[in-house]
Amino acid sequence: MATAHSRSAARLMISPAVLLLLGWMLIPLSMTLYFSFLRYNLLMPGAHDFIGFMNYRFFLTDPAFFSALINTLLLVGGVLVITVFGGVLLAILLDQPMWGQGIVRVLVIAPFFVMPTVSALVWKNMFMNPVNGLFANIFRALGMQPFDFLGQAPLASIILIVSWGWLPFATLILLTALQSLDRDQLEAAEMDGAGPLSRFFHIMLPHLARAITVVVLIQTIFLLSVFAEILVTTNGGPGYATTNITYLVYAQSLLQFDVGGGSAGGIVAVILANIVAIFLMRMIGKNLDV
């Protein structure tokens, strides 16, 4: 792309894709923006009056909003911590030469292929059910009271379920990063007198920094919109204990039939996601351009 001619040709050729993408994003976004300023409730047919920022005021002053915001951050943060730590450990484990490596790798990747709804249902009914779930049986076998995961610690349980689904992704990215680490560097460090822990902290971890950044960025984008796991396990409850912003928007527009309020929530969610993204980029984006 050196000459002016080839540059304009390149622009021309990518323009269909850019236009499609713009349409794809801009139309729903502007519709949502438009609805968010209307009184638009499916239970109240009639004129959709323009009501200014009323929808926003209601959404932001709703007591559920604040707890939804906290829940969203806890959910994203919790899953990130678990998947990054677990992913690094698993990646190191899978990188060791061992018997049956191929099969173990496939098994570790497998959860990624299970749909969120399915995995959440399996967790809810087969593992966490306080009466006949696997955990309850184990607790009873050990002579303890079964623990009602989704009742007593609903958010933690959902964090666990979501983490289970995302751990393979983190592991996979980190494993490939680990495999690209020059063996000579590790051997040089060994000759330089670095023990296993020093080698991990001084050589492996810095090498993984970029991959960890990628994992955090990509996962954050998806984790801000976790929905299926909440819908099939707790329906946002008990109370608002597991309602995140995404679920609150859903509840607003589809359970209370308030399209205007839901749209306002959607716009708020978009703004929040951008704030998080800016913070993330500030904090760890510098890892990407070394």
Added chain:
Amino acid sequence: MGHISLNQITKTFGNVQVIPPLDLEIEDGEFIVFVGPSGCGKSTLLRLIAGLEDVTSGEIKIDGRDATETPPAKRGLAMVFQSYALYPHMSVRKNIAFPLKMAGFDKAEIDRKIDDAARVLNLTDYLDRRPGQLSGGQRQRVAIGRAIVREPAAFLFDEPLSNLDAALRVNMRLEISELHNKLETTMIYVTHDQVEAMTMADRIVVLRAGIIEQVGTPLELYSKPRNLFVAGFIGSPKMNFIEGAVAERRDAAKVGIRPEHMQLSLEEGRWEGTVSVSEHLGSDTFLHVETERAGMLTARADGEFPVRHGDRVFLTPQDDKIHRFDAEGMALS
């Protein structure tokens, strides 16, 4: 101190024996070079000495102490890798400081040693750069710097110059030789470039398939190769090998004559032949000559020798420079 002795060491990967039982004594302060064709086990031998591979059997002694089971860091050796193996996320200063930090030196001591090393290696201006911002030669110097600050009993180099271009390689060769003269530390150097071997070594170890074919000073190997392999491996262009009547007349299965040990003439000589290729370098002329008596021969003349493809030339070998070999390929005295 850096006396290293290898006693009957072997190395087996799976069921392939890469190093058959091998003995070698490396004297303190010596510059010893391992040469041999690709895959002959040079790197493996070096890694055995470094402790990066475990020996299958045998014993490694460093300064008289048994180091066979000693982990790499405790052997007091430093290694310079072909790929440099610098830590990319650390500055040059931190790279060089790393072994010192691991050894628990205090800050002031570390700084002093880094400054010394940087001065010796001309790295003072680059201390705050990352390895990615250095040229190949500078990276190599950082790798050497990281090795010297530890003040090791011996340095191990695994083809350290093979990633550099020809001019730089000559420079670094000199620098490493100078470094050896200055530090007087044992150095073990792996290469398959025989010019490096001949110019740098106090002694050369010629390896083939894990077996030591000959150990000696460069000139010993050049003038008294023990067998056909060493004779063919040392010297460039390669020694000419002649079989048949020429060899039989000298009671040998094969005789060898180096290209530089043949007189070239346009008028007269012992073997007559036609030039098939002539290479004029200005300082030397290499001729590939097809002779009737001795087959295809390579000959070297000092300076310019004005012949071209198809010309007739005469070659006369210097009789006292002819090497004789028996049917097993061993040199006859």
